[in-house]
Amino acid sequence: MDTSYGNTPLPVWERPEPQPRAAPVTLSRTKIAATAIGVADEHGLDGLSIRKIAKELGVGPMRLYDYVLNRSELLDLMVDAVYARIADGDPHTTWRSTVLTIAHRTREAALAHEWFADLLGARPHLGPHALAVGEATAAALAQAPGLDGIDDLQRALGAVNGFIIGALRREITERRTARSTGTDEAAWQAALGPYLTRMLDTGRYPTVARLVVDGAHLNAEETFHHNLAAVVDGVTGRPRA
Incomplete structure (x- = not known):
């Protein structure tokens, strides 16, 4: 052609x-x-x-x-179909709510289609719906009062996207591991608990011990939202409450 x-x-x-x-x-x-x-x-x-x-x-x-x-074009079509669902939503009134909402929709899409997370951060996603999501995210961040110029916007986009990709891949990897091994968190703790207890009793890992003994099992969605907000507020210079 x-x-x-x-x-x-x-x-x-x-x-x-x-x-x-x-x-x-x-x-x-x-x-x-x-x-x-x-x-x-x-x-x-x-x-x-x-x-x-x-x-x-x-x-x-x-x-x-x-x-x-070829297969690459097939993947492009699949990815953009998922982005269409991420882009399909009510508009938000503030730049911050727009960024947070897009990120949460991306998480929901990745949990519904785990393979989608495997393709995040790989080859560029340039379909019309992917570009629409990218435009909405960039346009929202560009309104953040703490960003000054295109360089700040690029860095902010990179930080937010980097967090989203890493967080989703970790969450989905944990889900896959639990499925493939048939071992849930309680079973894993029962198997390795005695060893970990012996190691922590040495006193060489006091901070890890605090996390293990005193730390609560955090809800995945709440943790994603909290850390996402911290990243967004940090890279935009917005004071956190």
């Missing part, structure tokens, strides 16, 4: 949908992405393939290549 980029194909977002054909099953990129999301939700990214999606749709694998050139 000759394009303004030479022989490089246009991005999937700019290529028109193939013309409908007389076939028992009608296809669209939206339908393909929705089916792929269902497969990834059940089997993870390792279990995602063009052949498996085609089987779910009841078509031959080659038909899907009319709509996506």
